[in-house]
Amino acid sequence: MLSHVEGAKVRMLQLLVRHATAVSCAERGLKSHLLLRGEQPATLTGYNLISTLYGNVSYVPRSLYARREEMLSKHAHLVAGNDGLVFSLADLEASLFSHGCGEHSSHVDSLTKRSKKVAIINEGAGDTAALLGVVRLVEYLSQDHLFGKDQQLKIVIDAGTGTTAVGFGIGAVCLGLPWEVTAVMLADTIDGYQKKEESLISEFCRCFTLHLGEQMLTGLEPGLVHWVKRSSPRKFGNILKGEVEICRKIAQETGILLDPVYTLAAWELATQLGQEESAEVVMLHTGGTLGMFGLAQRYKSYFEIC
Numbered sequence: 001m002l003s004h005v006e007g008a009k010v011r012m013l014q015l016l017v018r019h020a021t022a023v024s025c026a027e028r029g030l031k032s033h034l035l036l037r038g039e040q041p042a043t044l045t046g047y048n049l050i051s052t053l054y055g056n057v058s059y060v061p062r063s064l065y066a067r068r069e070e071m072l073s074k075h076a077h078l079v080a081g082n083d084g085l086v087f088s089l090a091d092l093e094a095s096l097f098s099h100g101c102g103e104h105s106s107h108v109d110s111l112t113k114r115s116k117k118v119a120i121i122n123e124g125a126g127d128t129a130a131l132l133g134v135v136r137l138v139e140y141l142s143q144d145h146l147f148g149k150d151q152q153l154k155i156v157i158d159a160g161t162g163t164t165a166v167g168f169g170i171g172a173v174c175l176g177l178p179w180e181v182t183a184v185m186l187a188d189t190i191d192g193y194q195k196k197e198e199s200l201i202s203e204f205c206r207c208f209t210l211h212l213g214e215q216m217l218t219g220l221e222p223g224l225v226h227w228v229k230r231s232s233p234r235k236f237g238n239i240l241k242g243e244v245e246i247c248r249k250i251a252q253e254t255g256i257l258l259d260p261v262y263t264l265a266a267w268e269l270a271t272q273l274g275q276e277e278s279a280e281v282v283m284l285h286t287g288g289t290l291g292m293f294g295l296a297q298r299y300k301s302y303f304e305i306c
Contacts, residue, residue: 021121022055032056033079035072037065046293068123076118084116088127123161128203134167135174142177152178152279158266158286159183159227162193166200168284169224182226182273184265187236190227198222230265231272237261239295244302247292259288260295 025032032055036048040059044052051057064071076086121127142149155172157165165183172179185193201220232240239260247258250267258264263285270283296303 022051026054033058033075035060035065035075038062041294041297043297045297046290048294050290072120072122076120080116080118084118086118086120088120088122127163128200128207130163131167131170131200131204132208134164135171138168138171138177138179139175142175147282149175149177153180154273154277154279154281155179155181155284156266156270156273156281157181157183157284158262159185159193160187160262162188162196162225162227163200164284164286165225166197169197170201170204170220173220173224180226180279181224182228182269184230184269185227186230186262186265190229193225193227194222197225228269231268239299239302241302244295244299256285257289257292258285259291261291262286262288 022032022034034051034055034057036051036057036059038059038061041048048057058075060071073086077084080086141147147153155168157168159165162183162185165181168179169181171177172181183193188196201222201224205220234240243260243264247260247264251257258267266283266286270281274281
């Protein structure tokens with residue numbers, strides 16, 4: 001959905017179809033095991049409720065969750081058991097790159113012989129394979145009846161893992177679009193995001209040069225995304241007093257529902273750039289609506305709206 005915001009120069013792009021991992025797995029007959037950070041709330045609402053309805057949920061103490069790779073691997077091997085096989089998307093990508101399509105197919109065939117196979121999906125879909133979906137979105141948006149291929153745009157995105165922002169940058173370069181991508185940093189330092197960008201670009205080129213061709217990937221190098229600090233920095237996941245009321249005001253005036261953790265950060269920057277820049281500014285709405293239910297339990301006083 002495209003909506004005009006703060007005059008003609010800023011538009012908000014909202015992704016209306018964004019299935020949770022558990023929902024997508026259920027639709028395809030797959031069992032999902034979801035590891036959620038922190039303690040189980042007294043009343044299940046929002047993402048916690050949906051996750052429990054569709055998948056097998058385990059709550060992980062924050063101290064253990066901080067070691068994400070170790071946590072995911074340990075739980076995956078527990079689910080797989082002695083005879084099962086644990087693999088990641090990176091394993092399959094590396095197999096395709098190292099051994100070619102023939103041996104890659106043999107490797108995939110070997111997976112099907114195991115009684116139980118457990119695939120690990122990193123937090124925030126922070127895998128190279130996830131970039132393909134974002135690139136497809138960029139290709140869709142560049143159609144003539146939407147943004148087209150010639151219009152200069154400034155794309156603003158809130159960054160959790162940063163994967164969506166990097167994917168937009170890759171898509172713009174591969175398709176030769178005059179789009180600039182700016183990401184608001186929410187969960188890491190600029191050094192951390194730049195390293196993530198470099199890693200994702202390197203893996204993307206390594207895995208998909210054979211399919212996309214070297215010419216299309218020319219120009220893919222770190223620096224595709226302009227990483228900026230949030231106007232009011234805080235520890236990731238926390239919200240500040242007054243931000244719920246700001247979200248409420250925006251919802252009533254525009255019909256667009258934001259959340260204080262993710263999308264409000266992008267909105268604030270997009271509206272600022274819309275007043276300063278000559279190019280059109282587009283904000284990507286990444287979701288987060290169901291997260292408001294959990295925030296209402298954690299920050300009860302902030303939701304006491306008269």
